Amino acid sequence: MPPEGRESLTELAAELSRARIAYARATVVRAQPPTSAHAGDQALVTADGQMHGFVGGQCAAESVRLAAVDAIDSGEGVLLRILPDDADTFPETPGARVAVNPCLSGGALEVFIEPVRSAQVIHVVGETPIAQAVVDQAQLLGFEVTQEDSSSSDESGAGVDGAVASIVSMHGGDEARQIRAALDRDVPFVGLVASHTRGAALLDAMELSESQRDRVHTPVGLDIGAVTPAEIALSVLAQVVSAIRRDGMRAPRAEAARDTGRDEHPYTAMTPDILREVDPVCGMTVIVTDDTPHHHDGSGSHWFCCTGCRDTFIARASGGLQAAR
Template sequence: MSNELNGAPELALEWHRAGRGAVLATVVETWGSAPRRVGAQMVVSGDGQIEGSVSGGCVEGAVMVEALEALEDGRGRLLEFGVSDGDAFAVGLACGGTIRVLVEPVGAVLNEKVLADLVLARSERRAVAYVCDPETGGGALVSDGFVERFRMDRSGVEDDGLFVAIHNPPLRVVIVGAVHIAQALVPMARIAGYDPIIVDPRSAFGSEARFPGETILDDWPDEALEAVGLDGRTALVLLTHDPKLDDPALHVALRSDVFYIGALGSKRTHAKRVERLQADGFSDAEIARIHGPVGLDIGAASPPEIALSVMAEMTEVLRKGA
């Protein structure tokens, strides 16, 4: 679930069920330097409250007026706005563009059950796509197909004219080993849109003082990973150099759907890791999922540079595939 989708579906369902009325407005197409990406959403209540954004402030007022009219007549509509250069500059862009916004009143056009199923899927970290006619709205959820759109977090209009809104779970990175590299990797991961989780049973390493405000699990790595629940929107990075910590985590991760597994260590260290995993019954194909030594080969030397190489490799695997 990208940041463009924020909590608009959840809020729309809440407002609708509270009897306030709710309308979802979604950017379905953009041209030029549009202020928000396709898929950006805002929700409007029947009493005029707005949350979210479709343009960074340029056209929200006009969308609200149309949303209230849609709520009254019970019909969806597709709006088109040209964002002027002046308005674009006001929200931090060099030049303007054009956006199309789909307006769907909940209940009358956007089916309440479809919206409830979408909210449930998001809470359960299940990737789904909302597919509809962008002219009228009122679509359905699908979980199959659109492989490239899911991998790229890219909503948009298909060749057949249907609009596909991708709802992916938030990205996560589980870091085993609260070492210096982790201290650099955590803020980088946050900037890139990941929720970091740090795992280290050694209290001197995984402390609040070293990682203020972060989620730190002091369980043994395999127990921590089982508790976290690994899925296709999760990356695992092993930084301890210690087989007693890394190997239990690998045993869990290699039988999961994590999209990336990276393990710190030299080629010699990784060769020994492979031997241990083979002895534990893992196949060559399973072991080949491990990126070791971890990170792209950019000649990284310092902990921040190594963290940068890890983020680059994670991004490459996420967007281009293994």
């Protein structure tokens, strides 16, 4: 890859990180001739399947694109081995994935794909000892924390945008407004530090929908017999981590929270919808993007891993099978 290509990818990676957009970095670690890629070639792939950079021809790139989107979703890196149809295959092993590509004209590639995610955000409202303990412990766990004064008059809700959880620890004040702001921004986990009785009364008065009520946890925190502020904060963060790790809870994208009014399940990730189609010629699964080769005819819409497969399909459909072989 030319130096300007690397610089461009570095700048793009910085922009994606600033915008809190997840992506995967794909790096060619082995290239066996004949291949168009070389060791060290790189590309960035975003969660919607858009690819920037170069890691091989179109067929190889489709295999990388598919594996990268899956890596972003799982949060785990993977070594992708792209092999031609007649090559000796490697067994699937943890951390490694094999893609047999019938379009490759010999050669093989090994590409390491590393997902890059921004730290998840926990929004804390209040300056109580419990609120401060949540802030301190959340930072130790690697969360990014935004804290809002309970007396804040900010009505925009910008501080809670994109947060995976909002913890309200005010011990009074306009707690309903803070809860409503988090719900309106599609925060999947809203925690209220309160007693069973006061918390239930507050939620009853807010007249929430069933789905919204399911997203509010009060008293927030797992029952570990916590007494001190530090122990209560531990129980709160344990419940948040459990929802993330066990239930797959994810933060909404900030722009999605602003632009949609959907009342979704609290643990439904607001991630881009990915359209996957099977190339009718070679059988590869491809992610449909703006630049995916495609053809529309009387039988419907068809997508392909490369223009070669598309041309073969069109030739076969028009009776030119011999010419397409």
